[in-house]
Amino acid sequence: MQMNQKIFTLALPTETISCYLLLTGLADQNLPLNRREVEALWTGEASELDTALDQLEGKGIIAIPETQDAPLRLLPAEMWRD
Numbered sequence: 001m002q003m004n005q006k007i008f009t010l011a012l013p014t015e016t017i018s019c020y021l022l023l024t025g026l027a028d029q030n031l032p033l034n035r036r037e038v039e040a041l042w043t044g045e046a047s048e049l050d051t052a053l054d055q056l057e058g059k060g061i062i063a064i065p066e067t068q069d070a071p072l073r074l075l076p077a078e079m080w081r082d
Contacts, residue, residue: 002024003024010082012055015044016056022041024074026041033071034072058081060081
């Protein structure tokens with residue numbers, strides 16, 4: 001899944017946009033989108049990652065699974081909420 005430019009129109013914090021870019025980069029390389037992979041690459045605080053993921057989920061940009069090792073899902077831009 002390639003990065004969608006719409007991410008820049010949603011007035012999200014920089015950390016949240018960075019998290020989205022990290023996720024799309026992993027997806028483009030066919031790497032796992034599980035929390036462990038994302039945490040290993042995240043350069044900020046763990047609490048910032050939690051906030052960013054929650055905001056992405058709240059906007060309908062990702063779906064977060066119930067279990068930590070299950071993959072996150074990037075959702076199509078048509079499903080995103082402004």
